[in-house]
Amino acid sequence: MQxxxxxxxxxxxxxxEPDRSSIDGLFVATYDELRRLAAVIRQGDPSATLTPTALxxxxxxxxxxxxxxxxxxxxxxxxxxxxxxxxxxxEAARRRKxxxxxxxxxxxxxxxxxxxxxxxxxxxxxxxxxxxxxARVNARQALMVESRFFGGLGVAETAELLQVSEATVLRDxxxxxxxxxxxxxxxx
Amino acid sequence: MLxxxxxxxLQELFHAAADRPRAEWEAILDRGASGDAALKARVLAxxxxxxxNGSMLDRGSPAVAAGLMAGQSAVGRMIGPxxxxxxxxxxxxxxxYLAVRDDLGTTAAVKLLRDAWVSPGRRDxxxxxxxxxxxxxxxxxxxLLDAGTLDDGTxxxxxxPVEGVPITTACRDRALGLRERLQLFRQVCxxxxxxxxxxxxxxxxxxxxxxxxxxxxxxxxxxxxxxxLEPYGGGAERTLTxxxxxxxxxxxxxxxRGDPVGVFTDVYALGVVLYELLSGRLPHDxxxxxxxxxxRSILQDIPPRVSxxxxxxxxxxxxxxxxxDLDVLCGTAMHKEPARRYASVEALVRxxxxxxxxxxxxxxxxxLRYRASRFVSRNRGPVAATAAALALLALVNALYLxxxxxxxDAARAEAARAARIQRFVTRxxxxxxxxxxxxxxxxxxxxxxxxxxEARSLTSEPRVQAELLQTLGGIYQKLxxxxxxxxxxxxxxxxxxxxxxxxxx
Numbered sequence: 146m147q148x149x150x151x152x153x154x155x156x157x158x159x160x161x162e163p164d165r166s167s168i169d170g171l172f173v174a175t176y177d178e179l180r181r182l183a184a185v186i187r188q189g190d191p192s193a194t195l196t197p198t199a200l201x202x203x204x205x206x207x208x209x210x211x212x213x214x215x216x217x218x219x220x221x222x223x224x225x226x227x228x229x230x231x232x233x234x235x236e237a238a239r240r241r242k243x244x245x246x247x248x249x250x251x252x253x254x255x256x257x258x259x260x261x262x263x264x265x266x267x268x269x270x271x272x273x274x275x276x277x278x279x280a281r282v283n284a285r286q287a288l289m290v291e292s293r294f295f296g297g298l299g300v301a302e303t304a305e306l307l308q309v310s311e312a313t314v315l316r317d318x319x320x321x322x323x324x325x326x327x328x329x330x331x332x333x
Numbered sequence: 334m335l336x337x338x339x340x341x342x343l344q345e346l347f348h349a350a351a352d353r354p355r356a357e358w359e360a361i362l363d364r365g366a367s368g369d370a371a372l373k374a375r376v377l378a379x380x381x382x383x384x385x386n387g388s389m390l391d392r393g394s395p396a397v398a399a400g401l402m403a404g405q406s407a408v409g410r411m412i413g414p415x416x417x418x419x420x421x422x423x424x425x426x427x428x429x430y431l432a433v434r435d436d437l438g439t440t441a442a443v444k445l446l447r448d449a450w451v452s453p454g455r456r457d458x459x460x461x462x463x464x465x466x467x468x469x470x471x472x473x474x475x476x477l478l479d480a481g482t483l484d485d486g487t488x489x490x491x492x493x494p495v496e497g498v499p500i501t502t503a504c505r506d507r508a509l510g511l512r513e514r515l516q517l518f519r520q521v522c523x524x525x526x527x528x529x530x531x532x533x534x535x536x537x538x539x540x541x542x543x544x545x546x547x548x549x550x551x552x553x554x555x556x557x558x559x560x561x562l563e564p565y566g567g568g569a570e571r572t573l574t575x576x577x578x579x580x581x582x583x584x585x586x587x588x589x590r591g592d593p594v595g596v597f598t599d600v601y602a603l604g605v606v607l608y609e610l611l612s613g614r615l616p617h618d619x620x621x622x623x624x625x626x627x628x629r630s631i632l633q634d635i636p637p638r639v640s641x642x643x644x645x646x647x648x649x650x651x652x653x654x655x656x657x658d659l660d661v662l663c664g665t666a667m668h669k670e671p672a673r674r675y676a677s678v679e680a681l682v683r684x685x686x687x688x689x690x691x692x693x694x695x696x697x698x699x700x701l702r703y704r705a706s707r708f709v710s711r712n713r714g715p716v717a718a719t720a721a722a723l724a725l726l727a728l729v730n731a732l733y734l735x736x737x738x739x740x741x742d743a744a745r746a747e748a749a750r751a752a753r754i755q756r757f758v759t760r761x762x763x764x765x766x767x768x769x770x771x772x773x774x775x776x777x778x779x780x781x782x783x784x785x786x787e788a789r790s791l792t793s794e795p796r797v798q799a800e801l802l803q804t805l806g807g808i809y810q811k812l813x814x815x816x817x818x819x820x821x822x823x824x825x826x827x828x829x830x831x832x833x834x835x836x837x838x
Contacts, residue, residue, distance in 0.1 A: 272389060279340075320348065322382075323383040
């Protein structure tokens with residue numbers, strides 16, 4: 146299945162947000178901040194450790210301090226940042242695949258890490274596509290996966306964000322995760 | 334194809350079996366799937382995945398991200414007819430490689446816009462960049478040679494390769510003097526002006542985009558975020574560019590605010606570059622600041638005059654009066670308010686030429702009135718002021734009076750008057766320097782009160798007195814306290830009384 150060429154954008158959000166344009170602005174700022182942070186890691190700075198949760202937190206600190214940020218709660222910011230993080234990773238995965246295709250076969254050396262990385266890229270793109278499918282049948286569950294997996298939201302935060310009980314989060318998450326994992330397994 | 338009903342059934346069956354022993358799964362699914370083999374198979378796959386806990390979702394995004402973000406390079410790969418040979422740099426919009434064209438043996442700089450397929454907005458900007466660059470042909474602007482798109486949709490552009498170093502480095506390494514720096518800078522201005530005439534604003538003028546080649550020629554790079562002033566596409570994107578695509582040290586206030594940018598934005602950035610070339614420093618020290626502080630600094634802080642910044646270890650030497658002119662030059666180009674900057678790069682070039690020809694500049698420093706009103710609008714409410722300011726105030730007055738009484742030349746007094754008054758107020762508000770400042774603080778109103786008292790003592794010079802009262806009265810008015818001036822002073826200061834008879838008549 147070929148995923149939609151255009152990635153998720155801020156406009157995928159349900160209209161329960163404070164202000165359309167300020168959210169768009171915040172999304173863009175978040176996305177860029179995450180990209181910037183990711184680029185630092187890409188350049189191989191050994192002191193940089195990449196956990197999306199930490200990146201999201203750092204992005205929040207930076208953006209919350211800046212005047213241009215829309216007045217949203219930290220929770221809503223995390224939701225936004227989760228989407229931005231998804232986009233950053235999908236972008237990285239596509240790039241990784243593109244580079245693999247374009248490289249001169251003579252120059253490819255076998256490398257276990259590279260094999261794993263390519264798998265990651267493929268898997269991530271499959272996951273992204275599967276999440277889009279899931280969003281069509283149950284937007285809440287797709288948002289849940291996005292927030293938890295890409296944004297590092299905990300069960301309690303997710304429950305608060307989606308306005309459901311923690312038990313519901315656990316139940317929905319488990320089913321969604323199982324379905325997505327099976328989707329990945331079949332797609333491979 | 335997954336639909337809502339299918340998804341509900343999948344979940345229902347999954348939950349029915351998930352907490353049961355594996356041995357019971359078959360039976361549960363046989364009952365629940367009622368002959369739908371595909372449904373049963375799928376739920377089984379879900380149950381296996383759930384039990385296995387081995388998917389990417391269980392590994393967590395950190396592991397995935399670490400793998401995807403690890404170092405990577407496209408060196409060796411073919412882009413159109415070009416073979417990438419070396420990474421030159423990485424910018425906000427893409428990576429730049431040095432490339433060789435195998436058939437012709439020529440070299441070029443290839444820029445890959447890596448995430449063009451992610452955001453359609455970025456794609457638009459890339460297309461705009463190509464259109465923009467193609468219209469520019471100037472010896473000091475790096476030429477666009479070719480452009481295209483990879484199979485996966487990644488766009489690329491090929492530019493004239495430029496071997497050079499940033500203008501700041503070039504000036505330092507060659508130990509260029511004042512005149513040479515200004516002449517080099519003038520070339521930069523001419524290239525930017527050329528672009529402006531074609532309705533292209535660079536928007537990201539900074540030393541790393543201004544290279545000086547080994548033979549001393551200037552080349553402007555990376556119209557990456559330049560956008561034609563002609564309307565095309567854009568829309569909401571336009572309002573966002575200020576937020577995202579800027580280099581803070583050279584960003585104009587309107588870019589920080591997300592306001593429309595224009596020719597005046599490049600004028601500002603050129604002013605910052607000039608400031609840096611003359612003083613070896615940036616106007617705003619933005620290192621180790623949070624984005625919020627950076628923004629505040631760009632929007633509000635009046636940077637030290639370039640002559641002040643140059644005081645410790647200036648890379649160029651100039652006379653006091655030259656520094657005065659350079660202060661005006663940089664100050665005008667870098668004015669917080671676009672309307673108060675040079676109206677065009679051409680106007681900036683004209684003043685550089687005036688300077689080089691030892692002629693008077695066209696630009697004028699901000700008037701006292703303007704600066705006082707700016708000060709008040711920035712500092713409503715209590716401000717920290719200092720006893721040193723008051724001491725200076727008294728000193729300035731004393732100097733002023735003594736020089737006035739001894740001055741026979743009325744013209745000279747007149748010229749001195751403006752400067753003195755200006756110093757009177759700026760010193761009043763600026764306070765002393767650093768550690769010399771006592772810890773005492775005053776409300777701005779108290780400070781102005783004190784200024785009025787001082788001004789009242791200037792009875793021997795009614796014109797100066799009137800001008801001071803005018804300024805101070807304007808401050809009172811902004812502070813909502815015009816009653817602090819006596820009626821006759823309100824008249825002198827040009828404030829029309831709200832009620833009653835005009836005492837001036």
